[in-house]
Amino acid sequence: MSETTIERDRTAQRPNGIGADAPRKEDDRLLRGDGRFTDDVDPARALHMAVGRCPFPHARILAVDVSAASELEGVRQILVGADVARRSEPISVLRPVPGAPPLPFYALAQDVAVFEGQPIVSVVATSRAIAEDAVELIEIDYDPLPHVSDTIGALEPDAPVLHPGVLSSNLLATNPQGAGEPEERMAQADVVVEDRFHINRVTGLPMETRAIVAQWRPGARELTVHHSTQVPHLVRKQLAESLRMVEGEIRVIAGDVGGGFGLKLGVYPEDVLACLHAIDLRQPVKWVEDRLEHFRATTHARESVHDFRIGATADGRILAMTNTYTTDLGGLNSPFGSAQLSTIVFTGPYKVEDGYVERRVAITNKTPIGAYRGYGQPEVNFARERLIDRLARRVGKDPLELRRQNMLRPEDLPFRNPGGGLYDSGDYLATLELVVDAVDYDGLRRAGRGPRPDGRLVGVGLTSFVERTGYASAKFLANRGSQFGAHESVTLRANRSGGIDLYTGTPTFGQSSETAFAQVCASVIGIDFHAIRVHAGDTGATPLNTGAFASRTMIAAAGALKQASERLRDKALRIAAWRLERDGVEGLAIDGDVVRDPDDPGRSIALAEVFTAAIIGQGIPIGEEPGLEATAHFEPEEAAYAFGSAAAVVAVDPETGDFAIERFVMSHDCGVAVNPLLVEGQVQGALAQGFGAALSEDLTYDPDTGQLVNGTMLDYFVPTAADIPEVELHHTAVPSPVTTFGVRGVGEIGTIPPGAAIANAVCDALAGEGVELTALPVTPERVWRALQQARNRSETS
Amino acid sequence: MSDTVEITVTVNGTVHREQVSVREHAADFLRHTLGLTGTHVGCEQGVCGMCTVLLDGQAVKACLLLAPQLDGHEVETVESLAPGEELDPLQQAFKDAHALQCGFCTPGFLMTATALGREGRALSRDEIRDELAGVLCRCTGYEHIVTAVERYLAETPARERADV
Ligand code: FES
Ligand code: FES
Numbered sequence: 001m002s003e004t005t006i007e008r009d010r011t012a013q014r015p016n017g018i019g020a021d022a023p024r025k026e027d028d029r030l031l032r033g034d035g036r037f038t039d040d041v042d043p044a045r046a047l048h049m050a051v052g053r054c055p056f057p058h059a060r061i062l063a064v065d066v067s068a069a070s071e072l073e074g075v076r077q078i079l080v081g082a083d084v085a086r087r088s089e090p091i092s093v094l095r096p097v098p099g100a101p102p103l104p105f106y107a108l109a110q111d112v113a114v115f116e117g118q119p120i121v122s123v124v125a126t127s128r129a130i131a132e133d134a135v136e137l138i139e140i141d142y143d144p145l146p147h148v149s150d151t152i153g154a155l156e157p158d159a160p161v162l163h164p165g166v167l168s169s170n171l172l173a174t175n176p177q178g179a180g181e182p183e184e185r186m187a188q189a190d191v192v193v194e195d196r197f198h199i200n201r202v203t204g205l206p207m208e209t210r211a212i213v214a215q216w217r218p219g220a221r222e223l224t225v226h227h228s229t230q231v232p233h234l235v236r237k238q239l240a241e242s243l244r245m246v247e248g249e250i251r252v253i254a255g256d257v258g259g260g261f262g263l264k265l266g267v268y269p270e271d272v273l274a275c276l277h278a279i280d281l282r283q284p285v286k287w288v289e290d291r292l293e294h295f296r297a298t299t300h301a302r303e304s305v306h307d308f309r310i311g312a313t314a315d316g317r318i319l320a321m322t323n324t325y326t327t328d329l330g331g332l333n334s335p336f337g338s339a340q341l342s343t344i345v346f347t348g349p350y351k352v353e354d355g356y357v358e359r360r361v362a363i364t365n366k367t368p369i370g371a372y373r374g375y376g377q378p379e380v381n382f383a384r385e386r387l388i389d390r391l392a393r394r395v396g397k398d399p400l401e402l403r404r405q406n407m408l409r410p411e412d413l414p415f416r417n418p419g420g421g422l423y424d425s426g427d428y429l430a431t432l433e434l435v436v437d438a439v440d441y442d443g444l445r446r447a448g449r450g451p452r453p454d455g456r457l458v459g460v461g462l463t464s465f466v467e468r469t470g471y472a473s474a475k476f477l478a479n480r481g482s483q484f485g486a487h488e489s490v491t492l493r494a495n496r497s498g499g500i501d502l503y504t505g506t507p508t509f510g511q512s513s514e515t516a517f518a519q520v521c522a523s524v525i526g527i528d529f530h531a532i533r534v535h536a537g538d539t540g541a542t543p544l545n546t547g548a549f550a551s552r553t554m555i556a557a558a559g560a561l562k563q564a565s566e567r568l569r570d571k572a573l574r575i576a577a578w579r580l581e582r583d584g585v586e587g588l589a590i591d592g593d594v595v596r597d598p599d600d601p602g603r604s605i606a607l608a609e610v611f612t613a614a615i616i617g618q619g620i621p622i623g624e625e626p627g628l629e630a631t632a633h634f635e636p637e638e639a640a641y642a643f644g645s646a647a648a649v650v651a652v653d654p655e656t657g658d659f660a661i662e663r664f665v666m667s668h669d670c671g672v673a674v675n676p677l678l679v680e681g682q683v684q685g686a687l688a689q690g691f692g693a694a695l696s697e698d699l700t701y702d703p704d705t706g707q708l709v710n711g712t713m714l715d716y717f718v719p720t721a722a723d724i725p726e727v728e729l730h731h732t733a734v735p736s737p738v739t740t741f742g743v744r745g746v747g748e749i750g751t752i753p754p755g756a757a758i759a760n761a762v763c764d765a766l767a768g769e770g771v772e773l774t775a776l777p778v779t780p781e782r783v784w785r786a787l788q789q790a791r792n793r794s795e796t797s
Numbered sequence: 798m799s800d801t802v803e804i805t806v807t808v809n810g811t812v813h814r815e816q817v818s819v820r821e822h823a824a825d826f827l828r829h830t831l832g833l834t835g836t837h838v839g840c841e842q843g844v845c846g847m848c849t850v851l852l853d854g855q856a857v858k859a860c861l862l863l864a865p866q867l868d869g870h871e872v873e874t875v876e877s878l879a880p881g882e883e884l885d886p887l888q889q890a891f892k893d894a895h896a897l898q899c900g901f902c903t904p905g906f907l908m909t910a911t912a913l914g915r916e917g918r919a920l921s922r923d924e925i926r927d928e929l930a931g932v933l934c935r936c937t938g939y940e941h942i943v944t945a946v947e948r949y950l951a952e953t954p955a956r957e958r959a960d961v
Contacts, residue, residue, distance in 0.1 A: 023892060030900025031888040033835015033875035037901065040834035129820060207839045207847055207901040207935050258837070258901030259935050291840040510899030510936045681895045681941060688938030713844040720930040721939040750938075 016529035017522050018741060021677040025514040025534060029256075036255040038211035038228045039288045046213070047076055049274055049287040050131035052121040052138055053296065054113035057147040057365035057706030058162070058331075061111060061140065064121060069137040074130040077277055078138070079122045081108040087276055088242050094234060094266050094335040096481040097361050100173035101166050103333045107242070107269035107276075112145070114162055114331030115367050116707055117296025122273040124285055147365040147706040151305055151328040154362040162331065162363050172329055172361040177343050178322075179418035180354030182311075185320035189311030193391045197383035198775040201303035201328065201699040204372045204689070205718055206509075208258020209289035210298055212271050214278035223250045223275060230260040231546075233505045234484060236539045238267040238335070243275055254537035257509035261689070262371030263298050264509070266335030270297070295711030299370025300699055302339065303328040306383035316395040318406045320354040321347050321418070323380065329361050330368035337361070338369040339376030341468060344421040346380050349428040349464050349643060350388075350406045355418030365706055367699075373686055374751035377467055378693065382776060385463040385756035389763065390772060399462055399760070400441060403432060407464065421468060423641045424738045426669055432464050432645040434667040434730045439647040449765055456651035458662075459765025463756035464645040469745020470555030470636055487635040488556035489543040492521065492564045494572070494628035496615055498593055498608030499531040505545035506557065507537030510685075511747060512678045516554060517561055519674055520741075524565035525572075526590035527607065543631050554674060559634030559740040567630035575628075576610045578621040640736040642744040644668030646753035650761040654769070657784030659762055661725040666753060668729070671736045671744035679746050680729060686750025687727055692719045694755040695777050770794065804868035808833065809877035817864040824848040826864035827874060835875040835904045839933070846932030849905040850874050856912040858931075875904035878911065887911060887949045894945035898936035905932040910946045914953060922947055 016022035029035050054061075066078045090104035109118050121138055125131035148154040148162070154170040162170055186192060213226040223245065229235050232252040240247045257264065270287050278285040289298065306325040312318045323346045327338035338361055346357045392402040407429050408415055415423045436442075441460060450457040470486070491503040502521060506513050514534040522529040535541055546556070573585040576595035580603065582588070587598035594604040613619040617626025649663040666687065673679040696717035700709050710716050735742025759773045762783055770790045775782065800819045805812065808831060817826055822841065827833045827850065839847035841860045848859040851873040878885045884892065887910055897903045909932055913920070920928065925946050926939070934942060 024895070024897075026900065027892045027897060028884065030897055030903055031884060031891060031907070032879055033833070033904050035835075035900050037834075037837070039828070039838070042829060042832075129818070205935055206899070207845060207933060208837070208899070209839070256901075257899065259899045261935070288838075291842065291845075508899075512898065677895045681898060681937060684938035684940050685898060685936045686938075689935065713840040713842050718933060718935065719939075720933060721926040721943060722930040724939055727938075727940065 014522055014526065016519060018519055018674050020519065020675065022515055022519050022529055022675055024512055025518060026508055026512065037208055037258055038213060038226050038255065041213045041226045041255070043213065043215060043284040046284040046286050047124045047126060047281060048128040048131050049122055049124045049277060049285055050128060050135050051119045051270060051273065051293070052123070052135040052140070053293070054109060054116060054118045054120050056113065056142055056144045057116050057149065058145040059113050059142040060145055061109060061113060061120065062143050063141040065139040066121070069123060069134040072130065072134045072137060074126040075123060075134045076126070076281055077124045078134070079108065079273060079276060081106065081110045081120070084108040084276070085110060088272055089244060090242070091267055091269065091272065091335070092238055092241050092483065093333050093337065094483045095337060095340070097173045097337055098175055098480050100361065103163055103166060105332045107272035115365055117293070117367055118331065119269045119273065122277065124277045124281060149364055149366055149701040149703060149706050151303060151326055151362050151364060154364045155326070162365065170363040172363055175343070175359040176356070177420050178356035182320040182322050182354045182356040185354040186309070186311040189319050190314040191391065191394050192309060192311045193387050193394055194307070194309035195387065195774050197306040197308060197386065199302050199304045199306070199379040199382065200693065200697065200776045201300050202693045202697040203295070203298070203300045203699060204261030204263045206259025206261055206263060209291060209294045210264065210268060210270070211288040212274045213284060213286045214274045215284040216279045216282060218282055221249050223279070225250065225252045225275065227252055227254055227271065228257050228264055229254050230257065230264045230507060230509055231266060232507060232537050232539050233544050235267055235271070239271065239275060242267065242272045251538070251540040254507035257507050260509040261373045262336070262375065265371055268297070291713050292711065295716065296367055296708060299334050300330065300367045301369055301372030302379055302693065303369065304339065304342070304379050306380060308383040308387050310387050310391055312391055312395065314395060316391065316397050316402045316405055318350055318352055321352050321384070322356045323383065324358045324360070325380070326360040326362050328366065328369055329363050330366045331363065332368045334368040334370040336371040339379060341376035342380035344419045344468055345377055345466055346384065346419045347417045348381065348384050349408055349466050351408045351412060352418060357419050366701055373689060373748045377748070378690060378752045378755060381463065381465050381752050382755040382759065386759055386774065389760045393767065398445070400436060403462060403464055404429065407432065421641070422638060423466060424638060424736050426641065426643050426734050427732065428464060428466070428643050430732055431643060431667040431669060434732065435645045435647040435665045438665045438728060438730060439649060439663060441647065444649065449768070452651065456653055457765040458649065458651050459761040459763070461648045461757045461760025461762070461764055462645065463753045463760060465752045466641045466643045467749045467752060468639050469642050470639045484546050485635065486556065487546060487633045488560050489545045489631065489633040490517065490557065490560045490564050491543045491631040492568045492629060494568065494611040494614060496608065496612045498606060498611055499533060500527060502532055502534045503542045504534065504536050505539065505542040511682070512675070516674045516678065517557060520558060520561040521565045524562055525569045528592045531593065554743050555636050555640055555739050555745055556634055558743055559636065560632040562740050563632035563634060564630040567632070568628060571628060572610050572614070574624060575614055575620050576605050579605055579610065579613065579619060634740070636739050638738040640671065640739050640744040642668065642670050642746065642749050644749060644753070646757045648757040648761040650758065650765055652762055652765040652783065654766065654787065657780040657787060659780065659783060661758060663728070664725045664757070665728045665730070667731060668749050669732045669734055669744065670746040670749065671739070672733060672742040674743065682746045683729060683750045684727065686748055687754065688719055688724050690751040690754035691724055693751070693777065694758050696779070698777050802865050804865055806867040807871040809873060819863065819865055821864045822860050823862040823864050823867055824859035826867070827859060827872070833874050833876050837901055837904060846905040846909070847902060849908045849932060851908055851912055854912065854915065856909050875907055878907060886953055887914065890945040890949040894941045894948065896937060896941040896945035902932060902934040906934070906942055910949065913946070914950060920950060
């Protein structure tokens with residue numbers, strides 16, 4: 001049984017307000033099969049698009065012959081690279097790598113394709129089946145070119161240069177960052193541990209693939225796009241740029257979205273293609289990505305190589321950390337590109353003042369990398385936490401002691417780390433002590449590593465981490481060239497039924513924002529939670545915002561919700577006071593569906609009456625404007641840092657390398673929880689993705705052919721219900737001083753600990769053999785190989 | 798291209814006579830011909846379980862069946878669970894346990910668990926995990942889904958489930 005210590009906030013002022021386990025607003029429609037996902041939108045006379053993709057990792061396109069395909073009955077239009085270059089602009093980057101030149105790419109490859117799966121042609125026909133048949137009939141003459149699939153190999157001097165018009169090597173950019181005097185400290189260190197850590201290429205694999213339905217009304221000049229996206233307002237901006245339109249002509253509607261995880265941030269080539277076809281054909285065009293396309297054409301994530309180094313005194317005090325890491329960009333710069341957050345949290349929760357970190361971005365002939373839950377934080381955590389354990393062994397201390405010795409204390413915060421992050425507040429050690437107690441660390445240590453009667457060796461692995469959630473100000477983002485801000489917005493509008501319509505550009509993709517937003521409004525206004533109706537994700541109806549990613553939604557939205565709620569509430573109370581013939585609003589409060597008079601509890605006025613008076617402008621105070629709505633935008637002053645610790649207990653078979661995770665305990669601090677049950681759900685879900693990436697998920701490219709070898713649902717192993725270890729969750733709740741209500745982001749933290757905790761546990765079990773794992777995922781085969789290596793080493797030495 | 802056949806199929810109690818393409822799978826037929834979009838598609842390879850429906854009471858993956866194979870059979874989809882205002886007890890258990898996030902996988906789990914409930918077997922938590930392993934979820938981490946199904950099976954007597 002999953003055990004949880006999340007306490008329900010007894011102080012929640014209202015039923016279903018902040019701190020309550022409110023029932024989800026999203027649930028009823030989804031449970032009844034009445035959600036509205038993009039493929040559920042079936043306009044009359046819709047046509048269907050299929051895309052022809054490059055089968056090679058790197059190839060010159062010599063000729064494209066569409067003659068047979070265009071004659072197929074039912075085919076309406078075929079676009080090739082030259083059409084797209086004439087009709088549209090390259091797809092823009094939303095979060096550029098600082099210092100990187102743009103690598104512009106069109107929706108269809110021009111002369112050269114740089115990854116397997118890159119779109120080459122698109123066909124629209126009366127059915128998807130016919131469109132796919134037509135793609136098969138298109139003759140494309142390719143000249144395969146030498147390819148690079150290895151991240152580090154791409155930077156070797158003899159590697160073929162993939163974007164020779166822009167760059168003279170495959171190094172897109174180098175971004176250094178640091179503080180203090182790390183090299184001097186390293187020179188003074190009694191002990192230096194270092195290694196190279198390989199992080200696997202994985203993908204978020206939302207259960208709903210990408211999808212789009214584009215409709216064009218030429219007379220009205222109105223392009224309506226139903227889209228499976230986390231960021232409808234950013235998609236609108238990017239589509240306007242690529243299609244050479246103005247934003248006012250485009251309306252993007254994200255209905256229900258079947259999972260995003262960072263993969264549905266921004267425009268992909270197929271989106272531009274579907275719109276071009278719809279505009280030309282003046283008929284709706286639908287494209288739903290199939291799963292084979294998804295594995296090749298939707299962004300991958302995480303692949304990187306970290307050269308991490310820690311210097312310490314003989315008794316284990318850390319003096320400096322450095323990390324030079326290379327992220328794999330894939331063949332093109334997707335809107336978010338490769339992970340950028342390994343830098344800012346590379347020193348983790350430890351007191352390190354001298355440090356240096358350098359990100360290098362390498363271009364390879366693989367599917368473009370994009371954002372994925374955690375965006376660099378699980379990756380660097382694996383490298384650092386593996387080395388912390390190794391340092392402990394080197395100085396003869398228990399890994400727990402070494403962590404305690406070096407961890408930042410509450411009085412050290414706020415703390416600017418060498419990666420540039422400003423830790424706002426927290427008690428990091430408390431989360432470590434929580435898991436250590438829960439897992440009975442001392443008892444495990446006393447019991448020893450084994451072997452047990454079943455021949456297995458027992459190990460326990462720890463990890464502690466911080467997670468940046470949200471963005472520091474737009475100014476921080478502007479310095480990095482980002483094409484979006486740090487704020488969120490909301491519009492609240494009273495209606496004549498006595499309810500409130502809440503409009504947000506943040507769509508619904510599982511993060512429960514409809515529910516959490518309504519909880520905040522219910523708390524601030526005092527209105528019944530059920531009287532709030534959330535309208536999400538339609539750019540035609542919602543205020544401009546940023547979008548849902550980087551665990552930033554609540555961090556920024558809480559402020560906007562609070563401000564808009566206060567404004568709407570205060571005006572409603574002024575009108576109520578006037579109608580109740582009171583002098584001022586003093587003491588008046590909204591309570592469910594009425595405004596109550598404090599002096600006469602029996603006397604109240606229905607909200608519907610107050611709202612109606614405001615809307616029609618009849619019976620409101622002189623000088624009060626008619627109407628009752630409020631829009632607020634809010635930008636937090638700083639990012640908030642969530643934090644936590646985890647412990648894994650494993651039992652390893654030292655002959656085969658097989659291992660079982662017998663316990664997994666995690667503690668986390670996400671500040672004030674708007675809805676504890678939803679917080680738990682977010683952490684559990686992210687943990688499952690973390691377990692997948694730690695244990696089984698690994699997108700593998702054949703080094704000779706450069707092709708993806710496991711790009712199907714059957715060959716890429718995401719965890720099932722039977723694969724996830726039972727998890728025990730604990731939490732602390734230190735309010736963040738930099739956010740409204742003290743919230744910290746919660747969506748991603750669970751992805752961070754599994755890799756490090758499990759690898760540390762396996763290495764702890766096999767400490768007698770000297771096994772040190774340096775790569776993910778941790779599979780029985782990898783453990784077995786590490787055992788063989790360690791044994792060979794000890795034989796030869 | 799004009800390869801179609803006529804089928805007669807009972808879906809959620811309604812008899813449909815439809816002309817279907819021989820190359821269309823059953824999930825697409827339910828979604829785009831009958832408009833029952835609660836049945837989802839995630840892989841068309843029989844792996845993800847998004848398309849799970851009941852065929853003559855058995856949980857099957859509709860993407861692995863061709864529409865013509867439905868001829869003469871009875872299909873139940875997620876839309877059949879709560880015909881009125883109230884959610885059915887299984888749906889309510891999912892809601893109470895926060896067993897869904899994006900909800901894309903939910904119909905697959907609901908139909909799998911509905912079939913499980915009708916079998917009337919008592920199942921341990923681990924057995925429930927194994928039974929649900931044919932449907933993937935990328936959002937919830939499964940814990941809450943297992944809890945919802947466990948509560949549903951425990952709270953609803955087998956007899957009552959059998960007459961649904
Ligand atoms: S769509 Fe049928 S199992 Fe995946
Ligand atoms: S709730 Fe999103 S896939 Fe299960």
